[in-house]
Amino acid sequence: MASEPHRSHLLEIEDLVMAFGGLTALMNIQLRVAKGTIRAIIGPNGAGKTTLFNLITGVLSPTEGTIRFNGHVISGQKPHKIAALGISRTFQTVELFDNMTVIENVMVGRHLHISTSFFKCGLGLPAIRSQETAIEAHAMALLDFVGLADKANSMADSLPLGERKILEIGRALATDPLLVCLDEPAAGLNETETETAARLIKAIKDKGITVLLVEHDMKVIMNISDQITVLNYGEKIAEGTPEEIRGNPKVIQAYLGDSIAVV
Amino acid sequence: METISAASQLFQFIVTGLTVGAIYAMVAIGFNIIYNVTEIINLAQGEFVMLGGLIMVFMHVTVGLPMILAFVTAVLLVTLTGMLLDRLAIKPIRQPSVMTLIIATIAASIVIKGTAMLIWGKSPYDLPAFSGRTPIELGGVIIQPQYLWVIGFLVVVTIGLTLFFNRTILGKAMAACADNPDAARLVGINVQYMVLLSFALSAAIGAIAGMTLTPIALMDYDRGAMLAIKGFGAAILGGLGSFSGAVLGGLLIGLIESLGAGFLLSGYKDAYALIVLLLVLFLRPSGIMGNFEVTKFKRF
Amino acid sequence: MLRIRKAPMGVGAIFILLFPWVAERLPAIEHYPDLMVFAGIYCLMTIGMSLLMGYAGQISLGHAAFYGIGAYASGILTTQYNLNPWLCILIGSAAATAVAVVVGAPSLRLRGHYLAMATLAFGIIINIVFREEAEWTGGPDGMGGIPGLDIFGYSFDSIHKYYYLVWIVVAIAFFFTIRLIQSPTGRALRAIHASEAAASAMGIDISRSKIVVFAFSAILASVAGSLYAHYMNFINPSTFDTLFSIKLVIMIALGGMHTIWGAVVGSVLFAFLSFEWLHQFGEYEIVVYGLVLMMVTIYLPEGLVGLPGRIAQRVRR
Numbered sequence: 077m078a079s080e081p082h083r084s085h086l087l088e089i090e091d092l093v094m095a096f097g098g099l100t101a102l103m104n105i106q107l108r109v110a111k112g113t114i115r116a117i118i119g120p121n122g123a124g125k126t127t128l129f130n131l132i133t134g135v136l137s138p139t140e141g142t143i144r145f146n147g148h149v150i151s152g153q154k155p156h157k158i159a160a161l162g163i164s165r166t167f168q169t170v171e172l173f174d175n176m177t178v179i180e181n182v183m184v185g186r187h188l189h190i191s192t193s194f195f196k197c198g199l200g201l202p203a204i205r206s207q208e209t210a211i212e213a214h215a216m217a218l219l220d221f222v223g224l225a226d227k228a229n230s231m232a233d234s235l236p237l238g239e240r241k242i243l244e245i246g247r248a249l250a251t252d253p254l255l256v257c258l259d260e261p262a263a264g265l266n267e268t269e270t271e272t273a274a275r276l277i278k279a280i281k282d283k284g285i286t287v288l289l290v291e292h293d294m295k296v297i298m299n300i301s302d303q304i305t306v307l308n309y310g311e312k313i314a315e316g317t318p319e320e321i322r323g324n325p326k327v328i329q330a331y332l333g334d335s336i337a338v339v
Numbered sequence: 340m341e342t343i344s345a346a347s348q349l350f351q352f353i354v355t356g357l358t359v360g361a362i363y364a365m366v367a368i369g370f371n372i373i374y375n376v377t378e379i380i381n382l383a384q385g386e387f388v389m390l391g392g393l394i395m396v397f398m399h400v401t402v403g404l405p406m407i408l409a410f411v412t413a414v415l416l417v418t419l420t421g422m423l424l425d426r427l428a429i430k431p432i433r434q435p436s437v438m439t440l441i442i443a444t445i446a447a448s449i450v451i452k453g454t455a456m457l458i459w460g461k462s463p464y465d466l467p468a469f470s471g472r473t474p475i476e477l478g479g480v481i482i483q484p485q486y487l488w489v490i491g492f493l494v495v496v497t498i499g500l501t502l503f504f505n506r507t508i509l510g511k512a513m514a515a516c517a518d519n520p521d522a523a524r525l526v527g528i529n530v531q532y533m534v535l536l537s538f539a540l541s542a543a544i545g546a547i548a549g550m551t552l553t554p555i556a557l558m559d560y561d562r563g564a565m566l567a568i569k570g571f572g573a574a575i576l577g578g579l580g581s582f583s584g585a586v587l588g589g590l591l592i593g594l595i596e597s598l599g600a601g602f603l604l605s606g607y608k609d610a611y612a613l614i615v616l617l618l619v620l621f622l623r624p625s626g627i628m629g630n631f632e633v634t635k636f637k638r639f
Numbered sequence: 640m641l642r643i644r645k646a647p648m649g650v651g652a653i654f655i656l657l658f659p660w661v662a663e664r665l666p667a668i669e670h671y672p673d674l675m676v677f678a679g680i681y682c683l684m685t686i687g688m689s690l691l692m693g694y695a696g697q698i699s700l701g702h703a704a705f706y707g708i709g710a711y712a713s714g715i716l717t718t719q720y721n722l723n724p725w726l727c728i729l730i731g732s733a734a735a736t737a738v739a740v741v742v743g744a745p746s747l748r749l750r751g752h753y754l755a756m757a758t759l760a761f762g763i764i765i766n767i768v769f770r771e772e773a774e775w776t777g778g779p780d781g782m783g784g785i786p787g788l789d790i791f792g793y794s795f796d797s798i799h800k801y802y803y804l805v806w807i808v809v810a811i812a813f814f815f816t817i818r819l820i821q822s823p824t825g826r827a828l829r830a831i832h833a834s835e836a837a838a839s840a841m842g843i844d845i846s847r848s849k850i851v852v853f854a855f856s857a858i859l860a861s862v863a864g865s866l867y868a869h870y871m872n873f874i875n876p877s878t879f880d881t882l883f884s885i886k887l888v889i890m891i892a893l894g895g896m897h898t899i900w901g902a903v904v905g906s907v908l909f910a911f912l913s914f915e916w917l918h919q920f921g922e923y924e925i926v927v928y929g930l931v932l933m934m935v936t937i938y939l940p941e942g943l944v945g946l947p948g949r950i951a952q953r954v955r956r
Contacts, residue, residue, distance in 0.1 A: 133840060134839075154839070154844075155836075155839035155840055156841075156842050156843055156844045156845070159839070159840055159841060159842035160842050164840065164841075165840050167836065167837065167840075171834040171836050171837035171840075172833070172834070172837070173829065173830050173833040173834060173837065173838075174833055175829050175832065175833045176826070176829060180826060183823075183826060184826055184827065184830045184838070184841050184843075185841050186823075187823065187827055187841050187842050187843050188841075188842035190823055191823075192822075192823045192824050192827060193824075194819070194824055194851050194855070197818065197819050197822035197823060197824040197825070198815040198816070198818050198819040198822070198824075199815070200814075200821075200822070204822055204823070207823075208822070208823070211823075247837075247841070250841075251841060251842055
């Protein structure tokens, strides 16, 4: 993908450094993600992938460097502000609202697009009620899109892992994001579930949403990513299309050191 | 002596502050022992102190056991209470969340406090000082011999615990639970036993604090909560989990309280330590010696 | 979905409405409406606590402070400045809100034990202020001469009248809170309880939401305090001490903190326990409370309100 460096980049990361005390988790990271693409971030355990996600979504503030998103500097901002700018995410550990039903989980994702005034809500104004009907319909449509419509009224914690991960993606989409960060969407899933997840990620891209993907399943990565960034020990060691990465000796070295074979 | 000089008055406040601070330090150490193994803050910690004092009074004054024997019996009984607390109030909880654990230790503290009121009533009890009450005068500053006992016990407890956690296999096993319970389980450490042990140890230290405090400040059933929260303030000030921090935090809280009551409003004596606690929690919850990034990633 | 069934509300409303009429005719329970006034005052507080602890997952061990702020605002402003009692209730609520925001903003960033200890310390400090500022509060001896309430010449001067006044206020708070729970705000609170990380990733401003709920519960407690002061006409600091904060926790734990009904059941039950059924224990009742709290934590984590569901589950198996 030969593209102009500025105009079409949704996410731009410059000289990003993240240090925890004496430990440097990310060193001088540069990253540019073009709008409407799927960008995979791969690397052995401890490479700094989740740290990168936490920096992009505002869970952590970088030690140095800036993150720009859609024209805004987002580094150091609070997570909910970043969410409002159009970044949504899932979690490696699957952070669903287990005290709610499936559809309620997705409805929480509409929070940014509705009125949540304390007093209007407490008074039960008609506007709040009609809004509630609307977001329920919206959430149902999203559940339909991800394939969980029939589970809408189940409790979230009753779903098997595969569906939990799908639900988390559905919830992430409910915020109407420009960019979704998916943290290991296929981890722990069987082959069929993995295929479903991969198909879903492609469908998200087809909606025009940019995807940032951390994943270990190389088959998924190679099949659906447009670009791959490889991290190792907090440093970017390679970047390119799946074909370029497959043959990159540095990448093979990093992975063989971790005794995982590249497909 | 017509007028007490400002300097000797200041030193007097410092001496009493350090003594009370040593008590808070022991309470803080008690918090840390349980916290390090379980990440539970035992809100009944102050009740151990109260029980230690009252049982010692009972054994020595009422029953008439010699001081040493009364001391040992009281430590043993309070230790037993600590173990019962773990087994009856904490361990049976099926889904321990922070909130249920807080409520459980509060429940336990109410039960202990209420039982103490049933047994001893509401009046405060005195205990003879360990080596008499003839004050030592040092340049206008009056030092009760009991003050030295308090400081001495703090030193003994600190050195004892340091040796225990660094030199003995049991102590190292407990420290391992603190660092990583899952890994500790994998290498065959009985974590539940370690939790029980932490409650026992923490109760014993609380009892020692109570017994050394009683000759100075009397003891009644209602003292536990305030001692607990000030001890917690000391633990937080020093950085939760750190033993040297607990000692430093305790002494500081004692000093602040004593100087605050001496030079500012004495009615607000109890408030000073709590205001310090709030300020530390708001401004630097990792304490003066703690590492904030580490605290941030603790489970609770 | 989180639908609250209508039937229990109807039954509850009818019960509250008819209770004084029935009690009047049965000598054995003649004095119960008086207990129900206290139950209502507690209920007002536990409704806020339940929202704060059960729904939003934020512990408070210092709510007696807000109860006291309301009571002393009413007491001081009516007796020393001759202000209208209703205005005093408003001023008390405003003061409670201000304190809640100032204390809540830094406190609610803390989690779990830290938050518990911060609120505990806050409660004790405020209680010390009540004791020490004798010029205003009368000190440990308390203050008397607080006027009762009246509106447009109609005076709430009997127990029964005050009973209805208190329970009308409770009903307003109850319905407001029920609506809130079923609304996006309630959903956001439950989201915060389940996962702060995910909630903020969905765009929920966590600290703001927590502060708002904290302030709301503080207002309810303050209004309860004012109602208490105008009912008793006398207040002293020991009513608003830490033990009372803990009693509030006992009420919602006993009733069940995951539903507002738990707050209602818990506070009514507690009022009867402490004024009627455990009365003969005198001050030793705290042992019973401690044991009850321990049992509930271990065997009945959902509180009494969760009991029918639990039994139904057993039977079905």
